[in-house]
Amino acid sequence: MPVTQQGQINTTALVVPDLYVQIVPPQTQYINGVPTNILGIVGTASWGPTNSPTVVGNLAQYAAIFGPVMARIYDMGTALAAAVMQGANNFHVVRVTDGTDTAALIAVLTNCITFTSKYTGTFGNQITVTVGPGSQSGTQKVVVAAPGLVPECFDNIGLGLTANALWVAIAAAINGGTNALRGPSQLIVASAGVGVTAPVSTATTYTLATGTDGASTITSSVLLGVDTVPRKGMYALRNTGASVAMLADASDSTSWAAQIAFGLAEGIYMILTGPSGDTISNAVTVKGTAGVDSYAAKLLFGDWVYWLDTYNNQLRLISPQGFIAGLLANLSPQNSTLNKQLQGIVGTQKTYANQQYSSAELQLLGSAGIDLITNPVPGGSYFGARFGHNTSSNPMVHGDNYTRMTNYIAYTLNGGMGGFVGKLQSPTVRQQAQDTISAFLSNLQQQGMIGDANGGAAFSVVLDKTNNPPSRVALGYMQCDVKVKYLSVIEFFLINVEGGQSVQVSKPATQFAA
Template identity: 60%
Template structure:
């Protein structure tokens, strides 16, 4: 009485009398959308892996992986900090360096060295690492404690041996851990020397660590797209939906960011140089040739932000504020008129100036967004235009970029289950019906119902014999034609007011007949 999986049993060639059970997969397949809140940030840090996308959920997690916020340009922690103020909580952080970064280290013993401790990562935070040797819990043993401020100390206890063997055992405990009691160190790597001098109880502080953040350029942030990928390209295949290169105000990098955003379905956030004029911003964008829905260009009116870590009010890029707010909105939403938090002021507002209608019109026509106070909703800081860099009025909304990427990449991820299955040319072919209903059922959940406006306005799906001809089927094609109408974003609210002593006022009854 064999049991087999679907498709494994040839039911037209059975000979032995028996019960044959086939396990069939569910005929109703469902789609769960991809997350749209993942924000990729590329910048410098004082600790952590280089060119390796790291998952961070909050500032505590950032501090554990990359150290503190640094008061300097291109700092990744600054952008994470301001984005978390907007509610963002799902980051892919990529640390970059200029190649001069050094890992902190310290040695015990000289000529010859007994042991050398080297920080696991490069960066100045490694200079705060302290390795303390002392008496172990067991008789005739030693204990090594590796400590970093703000982190749980690592304790390697009951290390035995004498002479060079003891130093080798200390190094082995730190590098490999101690059985199931204590895993390897996450802070340092130990290298045993040839010295035989007995240890002396005491603390050793590592030194010499540098961040490699002195000569950062747009090329550093962009990185390279060859394995191992570096910089921005390290975000490939991470399901990042929004991304920014921290404080990258170099217009020559924009076209490369656009190409990457289009290839990965990522909404890229760029920015103009600090204190930029509107005329220069418009001319620079035109010269760069950026006219696409995958890039959002923010005007170089930078933000004053209270940096509580360094106890200073700093001038920082608006990228993190805008991208962080977008990461905390569902994809059908626009950043237009949404309040932003943690802003002390902008360069414009700190001079008690506001944007005129002519200035806003120039920015909007050029496809450049700007953070201002007030916004139509009132006296709050927020995005004033809510557009991407496209000049096409049908595709220049934030909502177009995010919804298009969401729909396209969710379908790309979910519909692969139909590849390799069998279809026929008959009108009642079950595969085409199943594929079409899978897409339709997902879109139906996004459509509004009653007082719930939903995420989309309407849709249609065709996957039948009309768009799958016998010749196409013979060549191995299955085609679904999907149309989705997005919800409209109110950008201009026109109120027609007729007032005066001679106005005739009529009221319509709102009572049901």
């Protein structure tokens, strides 16, 4: 009486009389949408791994891995701080350097041991290593500390050891840990030399030095990186699931084409920016010269933002990218940045000069496919995005919602429908595939993410003989044609008011409850 999985036995060739039970998996399948809240940021830092996408959820986690927010251009901590203020909480960050970064280190005594920071950067210059007597007599204790991080304590090292053997034991403890609870140091690596000088009899603290960030000559090429293994810069974000990404402060228009190509390939909405203090005429000219016209990128005008950096106690002028990217990551994909309030903005270069954009200026920017942050916006006197557009000149696809919903639906289907490949194409399998897609789209409609404002159908899914002729079925093709209607973003609210003593009202006045 065998029990098997469905499809493991040939049910048309049984010989032995018996009871055969087949376990049939659920025939109704559902797919869940891919995350749309992952924000990728590429920039510099004073600590942490380089060219390695690292997941962080808040500023505390970021600081523990990459060091503090730095008051300088291209700093990814600054962009992340601005994004966090908009509610973003899922980041894949990539640290880049210009190649001149060095690790902090210090040599102890005469060729006895060298302590080197695990990562390059100036944060390593704040690491201290204290060497002194251990809790157990005849042993040594090493405490490794850095600002804002839990100290690492390696105790009872080298019982009975002296001279060089003791330094070798100390290095082994730091690099390999002392037990299951005290693993290897996450701050330094130790290299024992050949020195034989005994440690100082009292606890002595050594501070690492000469670490550098490699952030003095950052260019757009460094931020872009290379697309060969091991990938660097922006290309390290491949296959991370990021739905929005930015190269911190990368205002060089020569990088925009590469960013757009990457965004199209990965389904990522790339957030671009113009240079600080840009002019409208220059921005329009540069965008046209660069040939930027794609739904895969959003270009922000170079009216940079004044932000109170409480980490460095100063008012700084920073790129608008972090604010918009953070807002997008925190919005459901059917929504636009248009008219949404942005948090943490003290002012922009324009508003700080007590100036406002005229309708003519806004028309120039909007017609060119350039968005901006300003105050006021249609909703009131607060800072927000003025257009909610990407860089496309096609009004049918130039909304933030088109980019994000299209990527969301496409990558959800790409990630959830692959299980049908390899199955036999039958009416049952066709129906299962059609039902799976329809169920997903029905969920979107039920949640108000797609639909027709006038009550029409929100989507259609066709997978039958009309789009699968025998000539293609015989070659292994199964085609499903899907149409989805996105809800329109209200950009122009027109109210016609006729007032006067001679106005003829054809319907009773609306009665309001007392």
